[in-house]
Amino acid sequence: MSDEAAGALAMDIEYRVHEILEEAMKFMRHSKRSTLSTTDINYALKVLNVEPVFGYESSRPIKFRPVVGQPLYFIEDEEVDLEKVINGPLPKVPKQVAFTAHWLAIEGVQPAIPENPTPDEIQSLPATIKGLDVSRAAATASNVQVKPLVKHILSKELQLYFERIAEALTGDNADLKSAAIGSLRNDPGLHQLVPYLIQIISEQVTHNLANLALMNTMLDTVDALINNKTIFIEPYIHAIMPPVLTLLLAKQVGGDNKDHYKLRDYAGSIAIYLCNKYAQTYHTLKPRVTRTLLRAFMDPSKSPGTHYGALIALKGLGPEVVRLVVLENVKVWSTTLSELPEEDKKVLVAAAKDTLSVLKENEDISEPSEQDKEKVREIVGEVLADEILADDALVRGILAAPSL
Template sequence: MSSTASQVKYSYSLWSPSDTVKDVAESLGISNLPDEVSKSLAMDIEYRINEVLEEAKKFMKHSRRSVLTPLDISHAFRVLNVEPLYGYDSNRPVKFREAILGPGQTLYYIEDEEVDFERIINMPLPKVPREVNFTAHWLAIEGVQPSIPQNPLLSETRSSATGQSGAGVAEVEVKPLVKHALSKELQLYFDRIVAVLTENTPDDEASAIMRNAALSSLGNDPGLHQLIPYFIQFVAEKIRLNLKNTAVLDLMLQVLHRLLSNPTIFIEPYIHSVMPLILTLLVGKRVGDSQTSTKEQYQIRDFAASLLNHVCTKYSDTYHTLKPRVTRTLLKAFMNPNKSPGTHYGALSGLRAMGPEVVRMIVLSNLKDWSAISCSAPGLSEEDQRRLATVVLDCLRSLIDPEISTIDEISTEDRKSFTDFVGPEVEKLVTEAADSEKIIKAVLESQKFP
């Protein structure tokens, strides 16, 4: 025997791979199989058997059984993409019998059941079983049953209940299939958080510490999933009643930010409830009152734009219609000349937060028409003009490629093309900027790839 063959590990179990593999090879007409080949084949077979048994044990454990059945093996074969075995039924236990062939030689075999061929031949053929398949849908979300084809309509449920109770009987009240029950601990937690967030002592140091602790808890604590709809409803109510109070609006945006940033919360089902709150503060007609400084009002819109960017970046793959729907909403606010300067600022901030591709496709193509009407609208304060100029420049700067450090000198023809494209109002803003040449070059380059 060669030294290479002697280095091959014989077996990881008690069976004899050399004899077994050679016996199978001889039955197939292969004689004189080398020892190293038989050992290598045996080790591979042994690995495959262990793999199948590990998968079969998973099915056994998930079925809460302590006995491995042939059905578990068939399921394991299916998972491993191996053709399953046929002819073994797991409805009855497999019995093994023992036969003594000689001294120290024992043979185990499966006991065969005696059957009556005439009875089997005259039996009708059984029905072909249907293939088992699975599908998933939302039966209910926090006690509310969504209107999808898999769930019955409320009208159908009421009509069936009325029909079963007999004609002329009053309509039966249909109770929800899922009752949303909160534990006492979660109720106390929610009441305490709400009480801390609604205290009217913003200048008190102790209250500020408590609010920061509450916000930190919302952003990091696990086990808050059941409270998400209640917190969203709380935020929506506070925003609706305090659109003139920028301090409350800023606090509610912080609550949304912490809930969206909590890694232990599955918040995807509630994005459709969060987006209206963000868009309200982003493109609302007025945020704050006449006594609130303009700076605070625009800070609220900037905060809402950052949350919009976070939501669209993180959940656009889950909800494929999220970005198009938000873009349409912002475009309507952007192109409506009757909207306030704050609404235009919020729409531009939101479109910029959606990414440079949205800026290139939506903002640039409408910037000339918008600037001709909005930039020269009467009643614009100096702060509004400065803010609109800033957000327009930020949108155009988002098109600049950060990898390009130097650019060629802008020619007169390029400047004329830029003015014709964006309008004289925007061209004046860009010319006064320190990085005007980069902005012009980025805008002109973006038009080469429609």
């Protein structure tokens, strides 16, 4: 190549390099950086429609070593000990990328699901993360009562309606109670009052368990709210379940009044309805309720009413729950019945038989053999054996249980 051609080519190359560097500097400045990177050069090449430089980027800085005696530089390659690589532990397999969706809040109410933080976790967060300013955080730390910045404002009409409803529900006038419950069951536009109504239910259940009529009214109120088609009750399920389970499993409801069994039947039907309807939304609802019922069922120190409530609720959760929870433990549980009064014993034996009846097998009409009956007697225990063996379909159902 002649000197004239080389000079012309050098000038063109110098112009192209300056052009690329100017474009790369633009990317660097827009990225708020003061150091030019290889990424800026690649972006500049793309903008100028120049074929990009193939290769890969390194997170470590590249070190150039000079060649001794010559104006040349090269990238020094790091020596790798293959024996260490072969004998070293394998890296962990990266997890596949997955996405899931959940409700952070529904109409201002945070659902009680594992993905959302618990109130204790929120309380332990720093004030700046929780959205509090410094003055409010300091006031909270010094136990000074601070009014919230956002208030839940009810219209005067709703406030007046709520006062009348609360007065009717806790009063003695049966006509007013019936009208109030009918209004809660059918009237639209009551969604803002739901948390206040649930608070009334919880307070009355906590402080007035001896008042059987009032407890029935509270269950009527719960039933009205969950059956009102205009109320989105789903975010409040975690607040409704505790008072319902309290009336189902409380040690004593209504004092010495024997009608508390009917109240427990009512509470059990509501608990079963909520578990079955919202089991898909709250995946932990049914297992948590089942564990609560199992603890109440297997605790010998609990009252007969508690055992009765646990049995009727377990029945409503389906044959699989009855098989795993009741049938597997009924023999041990039945040994505690001998210490009870005869009337309570009869009620619990009938409840246990009724719960196990969901396992009935009606297809086979043959009478079970004596050997089968002895096997069932061994499974359920002597206390329940006579009642169970009187029902051939139930005997066949118990024998057909997979785990037995």
